[in-house]
Amino acid sequence: MLGVVFPGEIAILVAGAAAQVGTLPLWAVIPTSVAGAVIGDAVGFGIGRRYGERLLRRLPDWLIKPEAVRTTNELLRRRGPIIVLIGRLTALLRALVPGLAGMSGLTWGRFLPYNLLGGVIWVTAVALLGYLAGASLAVVQEQLGMVSNIVLGVLAAAALLMWLRSHVRRRQSRL
Helix, strand or coil, rough: HHHHHHHHHHHHHHHHHHHCCCCCCCCHHHHHHHHHHHHHHHHHHHHHHHHHHHHHCCCCCCCCCHHHHHHHHHHHHHHHHHHHHCCCCHHHHHHHHHHHHHHHHHHHHHHHHHHHHHHHHHHHHHHHHHHHHHHHHHHHHHHHHHHHHHHHHHHHHHHHHHHHHHHHHHHHCCC
């Protein structure tokens, strides 16, 4: 559920971009991120299995309809592994599917391989996107560096002109 608050794609995109500029090795970004994604979803699955029903009962009926929960559980029992795989590829489902899969009675043996496969596909795609974007970031960083040097030069020149102007005025007022 941490993915709802801090989406993992942001961290993986940044890590991929960091790999492009040489801060991190891409060969380490991908397996580390896969491990984090798979472990995070395994925790969500375990929480859903153990506490899911209790947590849902605490939510108001207008927010979560019992019929919707029943339908979702049935879908996950029938098509659970493929839902886990597809759920990995969409932001909202990525955060919710593991807990719902645990609640539905899906077994660890059916959940884990699809969680791992989905994690590998998702992380690799996002890290490579970050890596490709990193090349653009390096160009942007270089251009921003040049722009900031120009701005600094303009500010220094303006400060020098203001100082010279006040210096000349003070000298003229003394005369």
